Every structure is written in C-alpha cells, then in structure tokens.
Amino acid sequence: MTGAVVPAVTARVVVTGRIPQAGVDLLVGAGHHVDVWTDDTPIPRDELLRRVAGAHAVVSLLTARIDDELLDAAGPQLRAVANVAVGYDNIDVAACHRRGVVATNTPGVLTDATADLAMALVLMTTRRLAEGERLIRSGEPWRWGMFMMLGTGLQGARLGVVGMGQIGTALARRARAFGMTVAYANRRPVDPAVASELGAVRLPLDELLATSDVVSLHCPATPETHHLIGAAQLASMRPTAFLVNTARGTVVDEAALVDALERGEIAGAGLDVFEHEPAVHPGLLGRDDVVLLPHLGSATVETRTAMATLAARNALAVLAGADPLTPIGVVRPTG
Numbered sequence: 157m158t159g160a161v162v163p164a165v166t167a168r169v170v171v172t173g174r175i176p177q178a179g180v181d182l183l184v185g186a187g188h189h190v191d192v193w194t195d196d197t198p199i200p201r202d203e204l205l206r207r208v209a210g211a212h213a214v215v216s217l218l219t220a221r222i223d224d225e226l227l228d229a230a231g232p233q234l235r236a237v238a239n240v241a242v243g244y245d246n247i248d249v250a251a252c253h254r255r256g257v258v259a260t261n262t263p264g265v266l267t268d269a270t271a272d273l274a275m276a277l278v279l280m281t282t283r284r285l286a287e288g289e290r291l292i293r294s295g296e297p298w299r300w301g302m303f304m305m306l307g308t309g310l311q312g313a314r315l316g317v318v319g320m321g322q323i324g325t326a327l328a329r330r331a332r333a334f335g336m337t338v339a340y341a342n343r344r345p346v347d348p349a350v351a352s353e354l355g356a357v358r359l360p361l362d363e364l365l366a367t368s369d370v371v372s373l374h375c376p377a378t379p380e381t382h383h384l385i386g387a388a389q390l391a392s393m394r395p396t397a398f399l400v401n402t403a404r405g406t407v408v409d410e411a412a413l414v415d416a417l418e419r420g421e422i423a424g425a426g427l428d429v430f431e432h433e434p435a436v437h438p439g440l441l442g443r444d445d446v447v448l449l450p451h452l453g454s455a456t457v458e459t460r461t462a463m464a465t466l467a468a469r470n471a472l473a474v475l476a477g478a479d480p481l482t483p484i485g486v487v488r489p490t491g
C-alpha cells in the first residue's frame with residue numbers, strides 16, 4: 157500500500173520553530189495538521205501560547221519554555237511534548253507528567269557531532285587557533301617565529317570529563333586518539349569495558365578539577381549542576397588548564413570564570429554555551445584566551461535532520477497510543 161497514513165484522528169501538532177523538512181514530512185505524511193513557526197527568530201511567547209491552544213502534540217525547540225503556563229494554554233487534549241534536543245532544561249517534565257503528557261528528547265543522534273565540536277574546542281583553546289586566525293584577519297604584520305603563539309600539546313595531557321554520558325564518552329574516545337589520558341567524574345561508574353577501553357579513572361570532582369589539563373563539561377542543566385563550576389572550583393584548577401563547555405551555560409558561573417581568567421587561575425576556556433544565552437558575559441568578549449561559539453554542538457545537516465525525525469517519530473508514537481522511542485522518564489535528567 158502506498159500514500160499517506162491516515163490516522164484514526166487527525167491531530168494538531170505545533171512545531172515551535174523551523175526544523176529540517178524530513179521531520180515535518182513525517183508528521184504531515186501521517187495525516188496530521190502541522191503548524192510550524194517558520195520565522196528564524198524564536199516564537200514570541202504570547203504567539204506560542206496562542207498557537208498551542210488545542211494542540212495534541214508540541215514539537216519543541218530548546219528556545220521554547222514548556223511549563224505550567226504553556227501546558228494550561230494547550231489544554232487537556234495535549235498528549236506529547238517532543239523536544240528537538242537531548243538537553244531538556246527548557247521543559248518542566250514534572251508538570252508534563254502531572255498532566256499525563258509524555259515528554260521526549262533526542263539522545264544518541266547528536267552524540268558524535270557534539271563530541272566532535274568539544275574536541276574542536278579542546279584543540280582551538282590549547283593551540284590558540286582562533287587567536288591565530290584573528291591575527292591573520294587583522295592585517296597586522298606577522299612572520300614565523302620559534303616562540304610565536306606557542307600552545308599546549310595534548311600528548312600525555314589529562315582530559316577530565318564531567319558527566320560521562322554518551323557525549324562525554326565519545327569525547328574521551330577522540331581525546332585518546334590525540335594521546336590524552338582520561339579521568340571522569342560521574343554519579344555512577346561507567347561500564348567496566350568502556351573504562352578499560354579508555355583507561356578512564358573515576359575521580360571525585362574536586363580531584364578531577366585539580367589534576368586535569370583540560371576539563372570538559374557534559375552534565376545536564378539541573379538545580380544540582382547550576383554553577384557546578386564556580387569561583388572555588390576554578391581556583392582549584394591548574395593555572396595551565398583549560399575549561400570546555402558544550403553542555404549548558406548555567407553549569408558555569410560565567411562571572412566567576414571571567415574573574416578566574418583575569419587572575420590567571422586557568423589558562424583559557426572554550427565555550428559553546430552561555431549562562432544567559434544568547435547573551436555572552438562582556439568580560440569574555442575581548443579575551444584572547446577564550447574561544448566563543450554560538451551553540452553549534454549539534455549543528456550539522458545530518459545531525460539536525462536526525463534530531464528532527466526522531467522528535468517527529470516520538471510525537472507520532474505517542475499520538476498513535478504507542479511508546480515513544482526516547483521518553484524522558486525521570487524528572488531529573490541523568491546525562
């Protein structure tokens with residue numbers, strides 16, 4: 157049989173921002189009425205609240221806050237909130253569960269892209285790549301010199317992974333290929349086979365911070381991880397160490413980071429996420445020892461397509477009365 161699947165009941169699905177067409181096609185192909193906010197700027201809150209009224213599913217970008225107010229505005233027929241992201245700090249999962257709304261995210265499909273970007277930040281910070289690029293573009297005269305723009309080698313350096321979930325583990329694999337050793341801080345030990353493959357040692361966070369040459373953050377944003385890296389933690393790091401954050405900006409106290417860089421408590425930072433995103437602390441902007449990227453972790457064509465189709469499949473499964481592929485099962489994310 158060919159042609160679109162006609163569901164028993166046509167549902168109304170609101171997509172809070174532009175997603176790759178493959179995701180929209182799945183929803184439309186299943187016979188649902190799909191309402192996509194197609195502007196590139198985030199949907200204004202009042203417009204979002206108006207649009208979700210009567211929706212059966214919301215496919216949400218991480219820029220849309222899904223909370224009691226939105227769930228009330230949607231109404232009791234709402235069945236699913238499918239986030240197009242692995243992080244779900246934009247969703248009040250408990251509020252969803254209280255109403256019997258299934259919440260889902262997109263783990264797995266963005267692991268490699270995000271780990272690639274974290275490794276790129278490790279290289280950019282330790283080898284001063286953005287600084288070098290800025291020099292060339294500035295038009296300032298330069299010539300090769302034995303001591304020009306020396307960086308830090310990775311061979312034998314320790315990578316400290318905070319939050320050894322899928323992305324942290326994928327970064328550790330990449331770091332091993334660059335000759336780094338791996339330590340990690342995690343609530344639970346990783347699978348012994350993975351630990352032995354990576355030669356990874358589990359350390360308490362304070363010991364990891366004090367002994368790592370590069371600290372990379374891969375924990376979710378929760379009340380427990382808010383400002384996990386603050387003034388005291390930064391002061392405990394090596395003055396030659398670098399901090400990389402591709403997780404969520406709120407994990408780092410950005411003002412404390414600026415102070416620590418200013419005092420030379422750490423050597424530099426590579427940031428893909430920001431505490432008050434999209435705003436960036438002004439104290440970071442003029443510094444050569446930081447690399448700043450606009451939340452590009454999962455930004456490849458292939459990955460964004462996979463995220464959109466997984467989110468659409470999650471919404472479709474719930475609308476069809478089936479189990480979603482990747483539900484958010486707990487109120488507190490575990491990474």
Ligand code: DGY
Nearest residue numbers: 240241242243453454
């Ligand atoms: C996520 O999926 O949580 C990422 O931050 C989006 O790129």
